[in-house]
Amino acid sequence: MAHFYLTTPIYYVNAEPHLGHAYTTVVGDAIVRTRRLLGDDVFFLTGTDEHGQKVERAAKAKDMTPQAFTDAISGSFKQLFEHLSISNDDFIRTTEPRHINAAQAIWRRVLERGFLYKAQYEGWYCTVDEAFVPETQLVNGRCPDCGGAVDRVSEESYFFKLSEFEKPLLDLYERDPEFITPDIRRNEVLSFVRAGLKDLSVSRTSFKWGVPVPDDPKHVMYVWFDALTNYITAAGFPDDTAKFDRFWPADVHLMGKEIVRFHAVYWPAFLMAAGLPLPRRIVGHGWWLMNDAKMSKSLGNVVRPQSYTKVFGVDAFRYFCLREMTLGHDASFTDPAFLTRYNADLANDLGNLVSRATTMVHRYCGGVVPEASTAAEDPALTRQLRELIPSVQSRMGESYQFSLALRDIWEAISSTNRYIASKEPWALARDESKRNELNGVLYQSADALRIVAGLIEPVMPNTSPRIRKMLGIGPQNWHQLQNERLRPGTRLGETEPLFPRIEKTVEELRQMSDQENRTAPGTATAPEAATGAGTDPASDKISIDAFMNVELRTAKVLAAEAVPKSKKLIKLQVDLGTEQRTILAGIAEAYQPETLVGRTIVIVANLKPAKLMGIESNGMVLAASPEGGKPVLVSVDAEPGWRVR
Numbered sequence: 123m124a125h126f127y128l129t130t131p132i133y134y135v136n137a138e139p140h141l142g143h144a145y146t147t148v149v150g151d152a153i154v155r156t157r158r159l160l161g162d163d164v165f166f167l168t169g170t171d172e173h174g175q176k177v178e179r180a181a182k183a184k185d186m187t188p189q190a191f192t193d194a195i196s197g198s199f200k201q202l203f204e205h206l207s208i209s210n211d212d213f214i215r216t217t218e219p220r221h222i223n224a225a226q227a228i229w230r231r232v233l234e235r236g237f238l239y240k241a242q243y244e245g246w247y248c249t250v251d252e253a254f255v256p257e258t259q260l261v262n263g264r265c266p267d268c269g270g271a272v273d274r275v276s277e278e279s280y281f282f283k284l285s286e287f288e289k290p291l292l293d294l295y296e297r298d299p300e301f302i303t304p305d306i307r308r309n310e311v312l313s314f315v316r317a318g319l320k321d322l323s324v325s326r327t328s329f330k331w332g333v334p335v336p337d338d339p340k341h342v343m344y345v346w347f348d349a350l351t352n353y354i355t356a357a358g359f360p361d362d363t364a365k366f367d368r369f370w371p372a373d374v375h376l377m378g379k380e381i382v383r384f385h386a387v388y389w390p391a392f393l394m395a396a397g398l399p400l401p402r403r404i405v406g407h408g409w410w411l412m413n414d415a416k417m418s419k420s421l422g423n424v425v426r427p428q429s430y431t432k433v434f435g436v437d438a439f440r441y442f443c444l445r446e447m448t449l450g451h452d453a454s455f456t457d458p459a460f461l462t463r464y465n466a467d468l469a470n471d472l473g474n475l476v477s478r479a480t481t482m483v484h485r486y487c488g489g490v491v492p493e494a495s496t497a498a499e500d501p502a503l504t505r506q507l508r509e510l511i512p513s514v515q516s517r518m519g520e521s522y523q524f525s526l527a528l529r530d531i532w533e534a535i536s537s538t539n540r541y542i543a544s545k546e547p548w549a550l551a552r553d554e555s556k557r558n559e560l561n562g563v564l565y566q567s568a569d570a571l572r573i574v575a576g577l578i579e580p581v582m583p584n585t586s587p588r589i590r591k592m593l594g595i596g597p598q599n600w601h602q603l604q605n606e607r608l609r610p611g612t613r614l615g616e617t618e619p620l621f622p623r624i625e626k627t628v629e630e631l632r633q634m635s636d637q638e639n640r641t642a643p644g645t646a647t648a649p650e651a652a653t654g655a656g657t658d659p660a661s662d663k664i665s666i667d668a669f670m671n672v673e674l675r676t677a678k679v680l681a682a683e684a685v686p687k688s689k690k691l692i693k694l695q696v697d698l699g700t701e702q703r704t705i706l707a708g709i710a711e712a713y714q715p716e717t718l719v720g721r722t723i724v725i726v727a728n729l730k731p732a733k734l735m736g737i738e739s740n741g742m743v744l745a746a747s748p749e750g751g752k753p754v755l756v757s758v759d760a761e762p763g764w765r766v767r
């Protein structure tokens with residue numbers, strides 16, 4: 123039996139889980155469910171990354187000990203994954219003794235083999251990314267990746283001899299072009315390594331929340347050294363050699379594109395230094411975007427999966443994520459797209475097939491699957507379904523093209539719906555001489571539904587068994603899916619609605635989901651939720667998080683004109699560095715439009731758009747005004763697009 127070990131990243135516990143975290147885990151879950159259906163011996167790992175300065179600071183901000191804080195947030199991740207029907211075999215927390223033991227064991231091996239030395243580290247550190255940033259890469263003195271502030275670090279540190287692995291890594295990428303996929307990620311890593319690798323600082327002395335370096339407890343390990351090791355901890359390293367031999371090396375490390383570098387450069391180098399086998403494949407997917415920016419806690423633009431599962435159900439959420447995003451590319455998460463996919467694909471296409479294929483057997487055959495008959499067979503449909511099975515198996519189980527696999531399944535659903543409509547079984551039923559043909563139509567539609575139910579199982583694990591129950595059959599692995607057919611004489615279960623149409627406007631949904639954000643299941647006991655929307659109920663003070671939810675940015679005025687028929691409004695065209703926007707400002711009584719051009723002002727960048735005088739305004743300018751007096755714009759001497767905090 124083939125073994126298959128897949129990992130997701132372990133998620134930082136500095137804040138509550140959001141759609142991005144859910145997405146990776148759902149993709150991983152769909153892959154491993156496919157592999158299980160193909161008969162593999164699967165090990166699927168997810169978990170939480172609990173050490174490091176970022177988590178330590180987040181705990182401090184909540185006035186909690188790091189352990190209590192990480193317990194609560196790690197619990198939220200666990201709960202969310204259960205809620206999303208994630209079938210992980212293990213959930214690792216880096217604060218567990220088994221992991222501390224493994225991290226210290228790999229450290230010792232790397233040290234003994236001569237790849238660690240002590241020296242002084244002088245440089246910059248980005249706590250948001252938990253990454254050292256070379257001085258030459260700073261952008262306006264800030265982190266080039268997240269735009270956040272960087273700290274100056276000057277301390278004794280252990281260094282890992284990463285520079286010695288430049289050639290072995292390039293050889294690895296050359297030898298195995300599939301090691302990093304998709305290609306765009308591979309090319310990024312290649313140019314990063316070709317530009318030259320410097321030795322890497324792998325311990326810190328200025329804080330304590332980490333795995334102690336063995337025999338030198340003044341140092342804690344750099345959080346990425348500790349975190350990456352989780353993949354071997356859970357595979358049994360160093361003590362459970364039977365498990366380790368069974369599952370290591372991992373088949374797939376799955377992650378978002380921003381952390382491919384850590385997995386494709388640092389991790390194989392650490393493993394080579396420790397003399398351990400390398401993982402087989404690093405797969406980097408794209409990001410969910412909100413208004414063209416990465417959805418992330420630090421930008422305050424996150425979607426909580428529970429807002430959608432509450433309204434549409436878990437399987438609809440999983441379906442949307444996998445149908446809408448092409449692995450490797452970015453995608454926008456929008457309510458209209460969600461609503462359309464739900465109503466068109468699930469309520470309409472799949473819903474129609476399920477209801478027609480089963481109710482007809484109830485109505486015309488007393489609920490018992492009739493004999494198959496070639497009388498009404500549509501050879502094109504038969505061929506489409508037969509070819510669909512291996513194609514979906516390889517797209518879901520090997521190349522991870524879920525969007526294409528689902529598109530193909532939905533094409534087969536449409537073909538079957540068209541087949542039913544064209545054969546008009548309701549007309550055949552009126553003519554006893556057409557009984558054979560009617561049976562043929564009913565049989566072929568019901569068997570098509572059996573295949574559809576099987577193929578959607580990795581993506582929609584709750585819907586498949588419900589459809590099978592309606593068809594009166596039990597679970598089927600993919601060998602059975604391909605080689606067995608519906609047995610005539612099978613008694614169907616009751617037909618039930620699966621995805622009722624949701625006749626709501628996007629605005630109504632937004633209100634429902636906004637509401638849900640505040641009371642999302644799985645977050646109620648977490649520290650963040652305990653303080654509501656960031657307000658401390660004991661005083662009228664707000665938390666730093668509540669403030670940071672407001673995204674203030676500098677913007678340069680490119681053009682300004684009075685809004686016709688309005689005494690107060692000026693229409694501004696502003697530049698935010700990465701985009702231009704139109705904003706309406708109520709400052710016409712205080713400023714002549716032309717005097718505004720060229721100024722750099724401060725705006726609220728994440729305000730919901732609003733229409734004023736028929737013009738859509740995307741943001742709000744900041745101005746100070748005395749009681750009853752004219753407003754004075756907040757102007758700053760800065761480049762456009764900087765965050766104000």
Ligand code: MSP
Nearest residue numbers: 131132133134142146171349350377378409410417
């Ligand atoms: N703790 C590290 C990973 C260590 S692995 C040894 C970390 N954690 S994280 O909490 O920041 O999670 C990052 C992962 O969450 C991304 O790699 C990706 O899998 C997922 N996502 C977070 N935001 C995302 C989007 N906006 N879109 C899609 N996935 C994203 O990095």
